[in-house]
Amino acid sequence: MNLKEKLQNNKLTIGSWISIGHPCVVEIMSNAGFEWLVIDFEHTSMNYETVQNLITTIQSKKIKALVRVCKNEEVIIKKVLDMGADGIIVPMIKNKADAIKAVEFAKYPPVGKRGVGLFRAQNYGLKFEEYKQWVDKNLIIIAQIEHYEAVENIEDIVNTDGIDGVIIGPYDLSGSLGFPGEYHRVEVKEAIAKVLKCCKRYNIPSGFHVIETDPKKLQEKINEGCTFLAYSIDFLFLSDNATKGMEIIKKDIK
Structure with missing residues (x-):
């Protein structure tokens, strides 16, 4: 079962x-x-060339390459998909209109409004028809829920045609509620619970970006019913393991 099929069947899938x-x-x-x-194109210094190189590298390892685009904007989404990304995570989806825009920017007419051009995704012009069919059947579009307005409109968002699932961004969600970074506060937890409850009701994949590298934190989200889970981030894996190792070494040094 590939990633699209897992999303369609609301089965657990884990990435980073x-x-x-x-x-x-x-x-x-x-x-x-x-x-x-997920290649983070929103909060990093990456340019388009770097994003394309990373997409190619990820796919060469036989796993799916998703891009968290920097904005729900037509040209950005079109360029990333033409580079060959398997899907996109679109930030700051606050309502149904935002969700519809994301789908329209990603899909060709008559479903969407994506401009037609030839690049890596279409095998440089050799396989446009095949790619067009692939987009209809396999392209992944995830709405990022990271604002209190999105929580208020979550039912409309998850029921938008073309949205394959949602993923909660805990940091921005806490910020929109006035407590940036304090995602363990009661107010933030209540907002998260509302999103998860709605996804469960409609059998829509609910995602969460678990920032911590502690596997127990990921298991907590699995227990809460999340099925599209991002487990930490590259620099935290590096930082946490190096720091813990040095702490042990320093304790052992006589």
């Missing part, structure tokens, strides 16, 4: 987040057993 724009990082992360990796 790429913020360091180097192919070696992707190759190392790919060896960990993730089913997909």
Whole structure:
């Protein structure tokens, strides 16, 4: 069962987040057993060329390459998909209108409004018809829920045709409620619970970006019913393991 099929059947799938724009990082992360990796094009210094190189590297490891685009904007989404991304995560989806825009920017007419051009995704012009069919059947579009307005409109968002699932961004969600970074506060937890409850009611994949590298934190989200889970991020895996190792070494030094 591929990623699209897992989303359609609301089955558990686990990936991670790429913020360091180097192919070696992707190759190392790919060896960990993730089913997909998200290239963060919103909060990093990556340019389009770097994003394309990382997409190619991820796909060479036989896993799915998703891109968290920097904005729900037509040209950005079109360019990333023409580079060959398997799907997109679209930030700051606040209502049904935002969700519809994301789908329209990603899909060709008559479903959407995506401009038709030839690049890597279409095998440089050799397989446009095949790619067009692939978009209809396999393209993944995830709405990122990271604002209190999105929580208020969550039912409309999850029921938008073309949206394959949602993923909660805990940091921005806490910020929109006035408590940036304090995603363990009661107010933030209540907002998250509302999203998860709605997804469960409609059998829509509910996602969460678990920032911590502690596997127990990921298990907590599985227990809550999340099925599209991003497990931490490249630089935290590096930082946490190096720090913990040095702490042990310093304790052992006589």
